[in-house]
Amino acid sequence: MRFDIITVLPGLLESPFAHSILQRAQKKGIAEIHVHNLRDYSSQKQKSVDDYPYGGGSGMVMTIEPFAKCITALKTERDYDEVIFMSPDGETFNQKIANQLSIQTNVIILCGHYKGIDQRIRDIFVTREISIGDYVLSGGELPAAVLVDAIVRLIPGVLSDETSALSDSFQDDMLDAPVYTRPADWNGHKVPDILLSGNTPEVEKWRFEQALERTRQRRPDLLK
Ligand code: SAH
Numbered sequence: 001m002r003f004d005i006i007t008v009l010p011g012l013l014e015s016p017f018a019h020s021i022l023q024r025a026q027k028k029g030i031a032e033i034h035v036h037n038l039r040d041y042s043s044q045k046q047k048s049v050d051d052y053p054y055g056g057g058s059g060m061v062m063t064i065e066p067f068a069k070c071i072t073a074l075k076t077e078r079d080y081d082e083v084i085f086m087s088p089d090g091e092t093f094n095q096k097i098a099n100q101l102s103i104q105t106n107v108i109i110l111c112g113h114y115k116g117i118d119q120r121i122r123d124i125f126v127t128r129e130i131s132i133g134d135y136v137l138s139g140g141e142l143p144a145a146v147l148v149d150a151i152v153r154l155i156p157g158v159l160s161d162e163t164s165a166l167s168d169s170f171q172d173d174m175l176d177a178p179v180y181t182r183p184a185d186w187n188g189h190k191v192p193d194i195l196l197s198g199n200t201p202e203v204e205k206w207r208f209e210q211a212l213e214r215t216r217q218r219r220p221d222l223l224k
Contacts, residue, residue, distance in 0.1 A: 001104060001155055002032040002078075005144050006070050007111040008049055008062075010035045016145040025158045033148060041066040041073075050114055059115030067110060067121050074108060083108045083127045085117070086140035086147070090129030093147060095170035097130065101147075102154035109147065111140030167207075173222045175215045177207040 005013060013035050016022065025031040039047040043065065050060040071083065081104040091097070101107065110117065110126065122129065132143040152158055159165050169175045180191040194206045215222055 001030070001102070001152070002034070002106045003109060003148055004034045004036060004074050004080075004107070005109045005111065005141075005148075006036045006038055006067065007139075007141055007144070008038045008113055009111075009139060009141055010037045012139070012141040013145060016149070021153055021158060022149060025152050025155065028157065030155055030157050031152045036070055036074075038062075038066045038070065041069040053115060057115075061115050062113060062117040062121075064118045064121050067117065067125065071108060071125050078106055080106045080108050083110065083125050084147070085110045085112065085122055085126040085129045086132070086143040087112060087116070087122075087129045088131045088134070088136050090131040092134070093130050093132050093143075093150070095150070095168075098147075098150040098154055102151045109140075109144045111144050113139045170222070173215075174211045175219060175222070177210040177214070 007013060017026070017033050022031070022033070026033060038049050042049050048063075049066045050062050053059065053061045074080070082101070084107060086109065110121070130143075130147065132146050137143060154165055165171065167176060180195060184191045184196060192206070194202060197203065
């Protein structure tokens with residue numbers, strides 16, 4: 001899967017993709033993440049990518065031209081399944097959307113800044129608008145990193161133990177079961193006996209019951 005992320009702050013996206021699972025996915029050739037500096041597509045002398053809002057008011061608005069040039073250049077290279085705009089007024093991101101997107105091949109992600117991007121970019125180029133939650137961040141970079149992380153770990157071959165993504169919270173409308181590791185007894189706080197029993201079917205049953213109970217208590221809405 002290939003991601004092309006268009007941003008005015010490429011530096012913000014370096015570290016999130018240079019570690020752990022995301023780094024490994026790229027090394028294995030399962031995911032490609034390309035970050036494009038929007039300023040490279042500005043024809044203004046100062047390489048500016050924003051301007052005052054029509055109608056007045058506070059905050060700058062990102063202009064059409066640099067986005068249009070960058071998206072058009074990418075589209076001449078390959079077909080894209082989605083052009084996603086990270087935006088607080090988009091559909092709220094969740095595991096279901098992550099699953100849908102993980103089977104796509106090429107995706108463009110636009111990061112907004114300031115007051116947002118000219119509405120015409122959204123009307124003309126954007127196919128999907130996604131929010132990572134009901135709060136406002138300064139830019140679309142952290143949301144884009146959240147999106148890419150959640151998607152890439154679902155692509156087969158990325159996680160070493162593939163079933164581990166399947167048992168994660170939300171994957172089947174259930175939260176995950178509690179997990180324990182050594183020592184079995186820490187200052188009198190013991191690991192549940194069943195996990196030390198070696199009885200795999202019983203352990204699986206226990207995990208399912210625990211996950212169900214946790215979901216009932218914390219997120220009953222998932223069980224409807
Ligand atoms: N004026 C806009 C917010 C602009 S915030 C509004 O009220 O809707 C600047 C940029 O940060 C946005 O264009 C978007 O790309 C990004 N952003 C901020 N919060 C976000 C969120 N919750 N989810 C996704 N992107 C977000």
